[in-house]
Amino acid sequence: MAGGAVAVAGVVKDYPGKMTLFVFFTCLVASSGGLIFGYDIGISGGVTAMDSFLEKFFPAVYRKQNQETVTNQYCKFESQTLTLFTSSLYLAALIASFFASSATRAFGRRNSMLGGGATFLAGAVINGFAKNIAMLIVGRILLGIGVGFANQSVPLYLSEMAPARLRGMLNIGFQLMITIGILIANLINYGTSKISGGWGWRVGLGLAAVPAIIITLGALILPDTPNSLVERGQAEKAKTMLRRIRGSSDVQEEYDDLVAASDASKVVKHPWSTLSNRKYRPQLVMSFLIPMFQQLTGINMVMFYSPVLFKTIGFGDDASLMAAVITGLVNASATIVSILTVDRIGRRVLFLEGGVQMIIAQVVVGTLIGIKFGTSGQGDISKPYAIFVVLFICVFVSGFAWSWGPLGWLVPSEIFPLEIRSAAQSISVSVNMFFTFVVAQVFLMMMCHLKFALFYFFGAWVLMMTIFVFFFVPETKNVPIEEMTEVWKRHWYWSKYIDDDDRDVEMAATS
Numbered sequence: 409m410a411g412g413a414v415a416v417a418g419v420v421k422d423y424p425g426k427m428t429l430f431v432f433f434t435c436l437v438a439s440s441g442g443l444i445f446g447y448d449i450g451i452s453g454g455v456t457a458m459d460s461f462l463e464k465f466f467p468a469v470y471r472k473q474n475q476e477t478v479t480n481q482y483c484k485f486e487s488q489t490l491t492l493f494t495s496s497l498y499l500a501a502l503i504a505s506f507f508a509s510s511a512t513r514a515f516g517r518r519n520s521m522l523g524g525g526a527t528f529l530a531g532a533v534i535n536g537f538a539k540n541i542a543m544l545i546v547g548r549i550l551l552g553i554g555v556g557f558a559n560q561s562v563p564l565y566l567s568e569m570a571p572a573r574l575r576g577m578l579n580i581g582f583q584l585m586i587t588i589g590i591l592i593a594n595l596i597n598y599g600t601s602k603i604s605g606g607w608g609w610r611v612g613l614g615l616a617a618v619p620a621i622i623i624t625l626g627a628l629i630l631p632d633t634p635n636s637l638v639e640r641g642q643a644e645k646a647k648t649m650l651r652r653i654r655g656s657s658d659v660q661e662e663y664d665d666l667v668a669a670s671d672a673s674k675v676v677k678h679p680w681s682t683l684s685n686r687k688y689r690p691q692l693v694m695s696f697l698i699p700m701f702q703q704l705t706g707i708n709m710v711m712f713y714s715p716v717l718f719k720t721i722g723f724g725d726d727a728s729l730m731a732a733v734i735t736g737l738v739n740a741s742a743t744i745v746s747i748l749t750v751d752r753i754g755r756r757v758l759f760l761e762g763g764v765q766m767i768i769a770q771v772v773v774g775t776l777i778g779i780k781f782g783t784s785g786q787g788d789i790s791k792p793y794a795i796f797v798v799l800f801i802c803v804f805v806s807g808f809a810w811s812w813g814p815l816g817w818l819v820p821s822e823i824f825p826l827e828i829r830s831a832a833q834s835i836s837v838s839v840n841m842f843f844t845f846v847v848a849q850v851f852l853m854m855m856c857h858l859k860f861a862l863f864y865f866f867g868a869w870v871l872m873m874t875i876f877v878f879f880f881v882p883e884t885k886n887v888p889i890e891e892m893t894e895v896w897k898r899h900w901y902w903s904k905y906i907d908d909d910d911r912d913v914e915m916a917a918t919s
Contacts (some may be wrong), residue, residue, distance in 0.1 A: 423662040423888055425571030428655040431578070435569055437626040439581035441521055441562035443619035444528045445555050446589025449711050450736060451612045452494045454597025457728060460606030465541055466490050483856035489541070495848035496545050500552025501559065502841035508560035509834030513679075516632040516640065517568070520561035525624030528554025529617055536614025551616070552841075558623065559837045563821035564829065568633035569653055572888040576750035576818060583814035584743045589619060590711060591736035598729040634663075635826060638670040665890045666826075673827035680831050688832075690902040691824050694881070695832045699840035701873035702816030705766060706866025707808045708847050709855075710735060710801060718798075731798050738802045742809035754885040755815055756877065762811020763874030767867050769804035773797060774863030783859055812873075816840070819881070822889050 455461045462470035469490050512520040531550030538544045562582050570578040596615060600608030634653070637646035646666065650659045683692055718728035750758060776797050780789050789797070820836040854862050882899045884892065896902045 423572060423654070424656045424658050425573070425654040426656070427571070427574055428653065431569060431571070431653050431655075434630055434653075435566055435578045435581055437630055438521065438562055438565045438569070439578075439585045440619070440626055441524070441558040441623045442582040442585030443589040443592075444525070444551075444558060444616070444623060446586035446591075447593045447616055447619050448497060448551055448555065448589075449586070449708070450590035450593025450732075451597065451616065452497075453711070453732065454593065454601070454729065455609040455612050456490060456494065457597075458601055458606075458609050461609040462490075463606075465493075465538075465544060491849050491852055493541075493544055493548065495845045496548040497552035497555065498841045498845035498848060500549040501556035502552075502838045502845060504553040504556030505560050505834050505837040505841060508557045508837070509830045511557070512561050512564065512833075513639065513830035516636045517561045517565040518627055518630045518632045518636075520557050521565070521623060521630070522627035524554045524557030524561065525620050525622075525627055526554075527551075527557065529620035529624060532614060532616035532620055535616065536610050538610075538613070547613075554620065556837065556841065559817075559840070560830075560833055563817045564833055565630075565633055567818075567821040567889055568635040571654065573886055574751060575822060575889070576755070576885060577747050579818045579821060580743065580747045580750060580814040582817055583809075584740065584747060587736070587740040587743045587809060587813070591733070591740050594729070594733040594736040598733055601729055635666060635669075635829075638666045639673060639826065643667065662888070662890075665888075669826040669890050672825070679828050683828050683831055683835070686905050688825075688828060689905045690896045690899075691828070691832055692835075694823060695820055695836040696839050697873075697876065698816055698820055698881075699836050700843050701869070701876065702812050703840060703843035703847055704866065704869040704873070705808055705812055706770065706847075706863070706869070707805070707813070708844060709851050709862070709866070710805060711739075731801075734798060735802055735805050738805050739809045739813075742806035743814060745806075746810035746814045749810070750814070750818070751885055754883045755819055756881060756883050758811045759815055759877040759881065760874060762807040763870055763877065765807030766804050766812075766870045767874070769800050769807060770863045770867035770870065772800045773804065774860045774867070776800070777863070778860035781860065819884060822884055822887075823892050823895075824889075825893065826890070 456466075459470060466489060508520055508524075511523065527550050531547045531552075531554060533547075534543055534550065535547035538547060563579060566579040566582055567575055593612070596612050600611045602608070603611065631649060634646040634650040637643075637649060647659070647663050650663055650666070651657055654662070682688070718731045746758060776793070780793065821833060824832040854865070858865055880901060882895045882902070884895055887895055893906065897906050
């Protein structure tokens with residue numbers, strides 16, 4: 409079937425499980441790992457829009473934006489050094505995610521979160537007391553290591569702890585925490601920009617220690633997942649934990665499947681090379697394309713640089729920070745919509761609707777900016793016109809927040825079998841961080857050269873990824889993660905990889 413939808417009724421198992429207070433609490437604490445990622449996304453754009461921060465660390469950019477002769481709005485903030493401040497974190501997270509894969513598999517999801525939170529805390533302290541660019545970059549690298557470990561372990565933890573029927577809702581708690589972190593950071597940016605003496609940026613960067621402490625202390629009290637306990641040879645403890653999180657003593661079938669998956673995992677000595685096997689082709693493709701497309705929506709040009717972006721298109725200092733607060737509020741609110749609907753209407757509907765909504769919004773925003781500033785970058789923007797621009801940016805943000813934002817983390821974390829789960833999640837995180845780094849590093853340069861067409865550029869990517877979802881992404885709602893192979897067996901395209909592998913196994917057994 410060309411749409412890629414999957415009929416799984418009667419094929420996959422339906423394990424017992426319900427929302428228990430214990431599961432809700434553990435998933436809430438674990439999802440707080442998203443706060444560190446979201447806070448950094450929001451705070452970076454705010455401090456880079458503060459004159460005191462630019463004057464101290466990036467004086468060339470400060471002089472450029474304050475020269476009366478500079479009238480090209482598109483190029484006011486172009487600086488590779490300035491963008492390196494933002495993007496260095498994501499390069500560090502990319503590298504750290506490969507080490508996080510081995511740590512998450514060997515020591516468990518909980519300990520990986522603990523290490524990530526502690527490292528992020530160290531980076532926050534260094535950035536808060538930074539005296540020069542070198543200290544800023546060292547702090548950013550430590551923040552990146554923390555993000556790499558948290559983004560590797562938290563989505564896996566949530567998917568493994570949640571009952572299949574509620575996996576989407578509980579996993580999206582991670583994305584909700586990211587959006588809350590962004591919103592809090594935008595509010596702090598708005599408040600600290602008014603501090604006299606020009607040290608408000610130190611408060612913003614230093615307060616990153618708060619979400620770091622939350623996830624570090626939270627990880628100390630969290631239990632590990634049954635999947636991870638079985639994987640590390642703690643079978644009885646895993647069975648006890650499974651009974652507790654499912655709220656039922658009838659867990660034998662799920663437990664047996666976990667043990668079988670663990671036995672298969674132990675046979676795999678080199679999960680990285682195993683990923684190249686033909687039967688894992690669907691998961692490998694998804695681990696690359698879903699995080700890549702998520703970042704090529706263009707969301708980070710709004711979230712990283714929202715104050716800078718709004719100043720670029722003619723907003724004043726306070727107005728640009730307030731507009732960033734508004735988009736942050738929309739982002740968090742729309743994520744709640746995804747939480748309430750993802751396990752009812754499914755992943756594909758949200759993917760497709762969100763894609764269409766983002767395409768329309770990007771075309772409208774690009775056109776509105778083009779009408780006012782053309783290719784010269786010269787012009788003024790009236791208050792009603794500015795409100796209209798913010799309105800459609802909010803339409804874009806909301807489309808992302810209930811589709812590609814949360815689903816970009818949810819779907820990869822739920823489709824990998826245990827034997828390749830840590831390695832595949834590491835690929836997913838590293839691809840996400842790589843494209844986050846690229847977009848963060850080149851955005852201001854692209855704004856200077858592509859001008860208003862930058863929105864059309866990202867809109868074209870959203871069109872491509874929406875087509876990809878329609879044909880190649882199956883529906884995974886309500887399917888236990890240990891039974892996800894059945895989804896690929898019923899897909900119009902991916903089934904051939906599974907069928908070919910099954911035939912190879914049969915031939916080897918009979919020869």
